[in-house]
Amino acid sequence: QQPVQSPQAVILREGEDAVINCSSSKALYSVHWYRQKHGEAPVFLMILLKGGEQKGHEKISASFNEKKQQSSLYLTASQLSYSGTYFCGTEIANQGGKLIFGQGTELSVKP
Amino acid sequence: DAGVIQSPRHEVTEMGQEVTLRCKPISGHNSLFWYRQTMMRGLELLIYFNNNVPIDDSGMPEDRFSAKMPNASFSTLKIQPSEPRDSAVYFCASSLRLSGSNEQFFGPGTRLTVL
Numbered sequence: 001q002q003p004v005q006s007p008q009a010v011i012l013r014e015g016e017d018a019v020i021n022c023s024s025s026k027a028l029y030s031v032h033w034y035r036q037k038h039g040e041a042p043v044f045l046m047i048l049l050k051g052g053e054q055k056g057h058e059k060i061s062a063s064f065n066e067k068k069q070q071s072s073l074y075l076t077a078s079q080l081s082y083s084g085t086y087f088c089g090t091e092i093a094n095q096g097g098k099l100i101f102g103q104g105t106e107l108s109v110k111p
Numbered sequence: 112d113a114g115v116i117q118s119p120r121h122e123v124t125e126m127g128q129e130v131t132l133r134c135k136p137i138s139g140h141n142s143l144f145w146y147r148q149t150m151m152r153g154l155e156l157l158i159y160f161n162n163n164v165p166i167d168d169s170g171m172p173e174d175r176f177s178a179k180m181p182n183a184s185f186s187t188l189k190i191q192p193s194e195p196r197d198s199a200v201y202f203c204a205s206s207l208r209l210s211g212s213n214e215q216f217f218g219p220g221t222r223l224t225v226l
Binding site: 002030032040041042043044047087089091095096097098099100101102103104 | 142144153154155156159161166167202206208213214215216217218219220
């Protein structure tokens with residue numbers, strides 16, 4: 001039931017792009033993306049709803065393929081501040097907002 | 112505006128002792144979630160409440176764990192007796208459930224060490 005994230009880890013140079021994928025075996029109502037820096041709490045980035053449009057936040061955007069139950073997070077022109085662990089959280093309809101989180105993707109941006 | 116408040120931030124205890132973790136959700140939020148995070152198991156949902164009512168506690172590891180939400184502004188997670196394998200960071204999160212919106216705001220977490 002836990003969604004699968006790929007890759008597990010990625011190292012970038014400042015200014016490079018990255019894509020993080022999240023795949024579920026369940027029919028999804030929504031997909032959430034969070035970023036967690038070391039020693040801190042996860043912070044919400046964006047939510048993708050079934051039937052909704054692609055979301056964007058500065059140079060970070062995401063898409064949701066309902067047919068494949070997959071979501072992708074796109075980070076363009078990465079900055080040092082993008083470093084951290086990215087989690088997708090998947091929500092199934094009629095479960096009261098319950099999220100199941102993937103194992104996380106560790107992103108390191110180097111100067 | 113205060114976010115989710117958790118206490119204590121750090122707790123070190125000995126095996127067999129009772130541990131109580133506390134959470135104050137964001138005012139006006141109607142859903143509250145307790146998570147546990149470890150390197151091995153990642154971020155696991157333990158239990159969640161909607162309007163102070165426990166909805167799903169299937170993630171609670173065993174009977175040693177219990178959670179309560181006596182009112183909309185306070186929740187506790189209790190472990191009795193504690194064991195070394197309970198060592199983890201415990202997060203509380205809250206959200207305002209509206210149609211199509213379920214953004215969860217996480218507290219700073221409680222780092223629990225059971226010796």
